[in-house]
Amino acid sequence: MQALPDVKAPCEALPSPSLEHYPQSSIVVTLEDMDLWMKFHQIGTEMIITKSGRRMFPQCKIKVSGLIPYAKYLMLVDFVPMDNFRYKWNKDQWEVAGKAEPQLPCRTYVHPDSPAPGSHWMKEPVSFQKLKLTNNTLDQHGHIILHSMHRYKPRFHIVQADDLFSVRWSIFQVFSFPETVFTSVTAYQNEQITKLKIDNNPFAKGFREHGKNTRREGRTKCQKPSPSKGQKRKLLEEKQSGAEERDFEKDENVDVKEESSPVVVSSGFPFWVSEQTGSPAFPGQLTRGRVWPESSKCLRHPTRHTGSMKLGTASSFPPVTPPP
């Protein structure tokens, strides 16, 4: 699966004459573990979010090619809501449960290797393994803050820049994959997702035995489950018996925009310039020990500020999650 940008970066000032041989449009991004992502996507991917932060599984891992080997790039990920709804799991399917919660401050996760030359990023797949999702709106660890029971899509940003300071006026491209859309949850709702996670996530090996959690037996023997929980479990077991025959994709009554291939969301100048209009929750937040430029002077770049370019204000800067 590949993402081929069809838009040229509308940047009139190229970094240097020698870079003209490497048009930005030649960047190709492919999603690693596509088979696994597809398996989850067909059922309806769920990602656990916790107060302390939870890693994603499958993890966001992309293969990049077409970068200028000696130019420096930053790799970023952010998460955008798929729609304005909150969902609930009802019987065997997701249903709209109302309007979405107010959008949270947009946080962007910066790959810890950033900035690095193109050759570095192309050497091997870029993994965002350490990225964590949280539902703690007061999170201080720089995790990505999401609402539970909402749908999100990760977006990968490739920014040609020497450092985080110059990100604002740098050439960038955004890639996303329909297969990576997920519903954030605090506890798994769809048992098929639980099973897939257990089968594929090495950390969950302990739950694998014949698809049943045997290591808990000793504990649960001593504890009488509450009637409601017991009934719930029975329902789940009944569901499981016929689950494999069902086509969960058809069961979903909620639209997920399906695209046959990953798409380039946008290309040009940093995404937040045109898309982020709200005030950040943490203006001037530290990024890798530095503070985002606040003065308007920082927003103007003599060579890249073109007439068609729409510059944002300092307040529209999204807080960036510093690498651990």
Next chain:
DNA sequence: TCGACTGCCACTTTTGAAGGGA
């Protein structure tokens, strides 16, 4: 009463320090 959320549990993998040998 119900469903979402939280904290704890038992278990596994990962990570990094320590030690030994070449």
Next chain:
DNA sequence: ATCCCTTCAAAAGTGGCAGTCG
């Protein structure tokens, strides 16, 4: 002194369960 490999303990990451809360 340096490098490589092995060992081992601690840390981090899993989903399940039961209790709490709104």
